[in-house]
Amino acid sequence: TQLLEQSPQFLSIQEGENLTVYCNSSSVFSSLQWYRQEPGEGPVLLVTVVTGGEVKKLKRLTFQFGDARKDSSLHITAAQTGDTGLYLCAGAPQMAGSYQLTFGKGTKLSVIP
Amino acid sequence: DAGVTQSPTHLIKTRGQHVTLRCSPISGHKSVSWYQQVLGQGPQFIFQYYEKEERGRGNFPDRFSARQFPNYSSELNVNALLLGDSALYLCASSPEAKPNYGYTFGSGTRLTVV
Numbered sequence: 001t002q003l004l005e006q007s008p009q010f011l012s013i014q015e016g017e018n019l020t021v022y023c024n025s026s027s028v029f030s031s032l033q034w035y036r037q038e039p040g041e042g043p044v045l046l047v048t049v050v051t052g053g054e055v056k057k058l059k060r061l062t063f064q065f066g067d068a069r070k071d072s073s074l075h076i077t078a079a080q081t082g083d084t085g086l087y088l089c090a091g092a093p094q095m096a097g098s099y100q101l102t103f104g105k106g107t108k109l110s111v112i113p
Numbered sequence: 114d115a116g117v118t119q120s121p122t123h124l125i126k127t128r129g130q131h132v133t134l135r136c137s138p139i140s141g142h143k144s145v146s147w148y149q150q151v152l153g154q155g156p157q158f159i160f161q162y163y164e165k166e167e168r169g170r171g172n173f174p175d176r177f178s179a180r181q182f183p184n185y186s187s188e189l190n191v192n193a194l195l196l197g198d199s200a201l202y203l204c205a206s207s208p209e210a211k212p213n214y215g216y217t218f219g220s221g222t223r224l225t226v227v
Contacts (some may be wrong), residue, residue, distance in 0.1 A: 003224055004155075029212045031209075031214070033212075033215045033216075035218075040220070040221075040223070041220050041221070042117075042205075042218030042219050042221050043156070043203070043217070043218050045215040045216065045217065048213070048215045049135060050213070059222045071215030083208050084126050088155050088156075090155075092212045092213045093213065097167045098169065099146075099163075099169040099210055099211060099212060100146075100158035100161065100169050100212070101146075101156075101158065101212045101216070101227050102158075103156045103157070104155050104185075105153070105154055105155045106154075106155050
């Protein structure tokens with residue numbers, strides 16, 4: 001069974017601060033995806049990272065895939081209240097014939113004005 | 114373009130009853146996956162269908178079943194409902210079977226079993 005552990009579970013910061021969220025596993029994934037979910041809504045895809053060591057930037061958000069494709073991080077610069085939400089990482093399986101995404105439990109981020 | 118649509122949005126059922134949840138994927142997407150999200154947890158994989166064939170099944174009891182229709186829409190059925198089935202049920206759509214490049218999720222169906 002592939003597991004993804006996210007840390008921290010909860011994060012409350014002031015507007016303008018920086019933060020990093022981590023997603024770790026002992027398994028290798030073919031890709032790692034990050035989603036943001038608002039209460040009562042489905043997750044929305046932010047980014048997919050595919051190559052070990054890959055770094056992608058989405059405005060103030062920076063995503064990194066570990067060299068061994070087992071872990072990932074999300075860094076937010078100068079957080080805004082609109083960044084509040086549940087951040088989920090999800091791994092796509094490397095093994096052939098497997099089509100399920102494995103999700104972490106999420107990091108609940110609150111950005112206080 | 115319309116996104117992934119799910120119906121109903123909310124549902125309250127009694128233990129032992131049966132429920133059918135529906136999903137219409139993005140136009141042109143042939144893959145539909147179902148996930149269950151219990152409060153405070155990440156989504157858990159239930160089923161994936163691609164081109165009307167089941168491609169994957171998660172660790173859920175046989176009370177859970179699904180199918181995909183020729184127009185690629187899908188239904189998730191749950192029999193003999195238990196209190197523990199209360200959750201947000203999410204449908205995800207993608208053009209291909211493998212989820213390597215991410216999914217588009219619907220807003221979900223909130224099922225409450227009393």
